[in-house]
Amino acid sequence: DAKTTQPNSMESNEEEPVHLPCNHSTISGTDYIHWYRQLPSQGPEYVIHGLTSNVNNRMASLAIAEDRKSSTLILHRATLRDAAVYYCILSRSGAGNTPLVFGKGTRLSVIA
Amino acid sequence: EPEVTQTPSHQVTQMGQEVILRCVPISNHLYFYWYRQILGQKVEFLVSFYNNEISEKSEIFDDQFSVERPDGSNFTLKIRSTKLEDSAMYFCASSVLRESNTEAFFGQGTRLTVV
Numbered sequence: 001d002a003k004t005t006q007p008n009s010m011e012s013n014e015e016e017p018v019h020l021p022c023n024h025s026t027i028s029g030t031d032y033i034h035w036y037r038q039l040p041s042q043g044p045e046y047v048i049h050g051l052t053s054n055v056n057n058r059m060a061s062l063a064i065a066e067d068r069k070s071s072t073l074i075l076h077r078a079t080l081r082d083a084a085v086y087y088c089i090l091s092r093s094g095a096g097n098t099p100l101v102f103g104k105g106t107r108l109s110v111i112a
Numbered sequence: 113e114p115e116v117t118q119t120p121s122h123q124v125t126q127m128g129q130e131v132i133l134r135c136v137p138i139s140n141h142l143y144f145y146w147y148r149q150i151l152g153q154k155v156e157f158l159v160s161f162y163n164n165e166i167s168e169k170s171e172i173f174d175d176q177f178s179v180e181r182p183d184g185s186n187f188t189l190k191i192r193s194t195k196l197e198d199s200a201m202y203f204c205a206s207s208v209l210r211e212s213n214t215e216a217f218f219g220q221g222t223r224l225t226v227v
Contacts, residue, residue, distance in 0.1 A: 038155070042220060042221075043203045043205075043220050043221050044147075044155060044205075044216075044218045045218065046215035046216060049215070051213075087155075091213075093213050099145065099157045099160050099168055099170075100216060101157060102147075102154050103154065104154060
């Protein structure tokens with residue numbers, strides 16, 4: 001299974017941009033890059049996903065390296081509500097479809 | 113906004129008893145999942161379900177576990193003979209398509225405490 005590597009924790013000031021990195025050097029051509037987050041005492045929440053091109057939605061942006069071996073989740077303006085564990089997950093499409101496999105993620109702290 | 117609902121929010125059971133955790137997935141979704149999270153640990157995949165059968169399951173999902181879609185709306189996880197180590201948060205999720213290229217919606221979870 002393709003694995004991801006994320007820093008254990010990061011800290012950000014409120015209202016500043018946050019760049020959360022993820023390395024996935026063994027990614028295959030059919031692996032989608034997903035980001036989920038888990039706020040304290042809640043279930044995981046979808047943030048964004050992509051395959052090759054950068055993606056934007058109302059929550060965040062996903063920047064994918066040209067070789068796809070790394071990606072960065074960008075929160076444009078962190079709020080206190082963004083304090084959560086952020087998971088970068090590879091999910092394989094097609095015949096070898098794999099479920100979401102959560103790692104330890106990055107614990108983001110936001111300072112007021 | 114549509115959401116996945118789980119009941120009960122907290123269940124306490126005695127070791128060896130059977131428990132059924134209930135979930136109502138989002139109505140037009142076709143794929144359903146159960147995950148669990150032991151306190152302080154990772155979210156772990158248990159099982160995925162599509163077209164009234166299990167499509168994938170993990171090593172954790174052994175013979176003591178079963179899933180069912182008893183009617184058009186509910187999706188249940190049964191643990192036949194609970195053990196202390198089954199104490200965890202159990203999350204149900206659903207998605208329109210297979211989870212690889214879509215978003216999965218998670219419920220708020222059921223906290224299972226086995227005593």
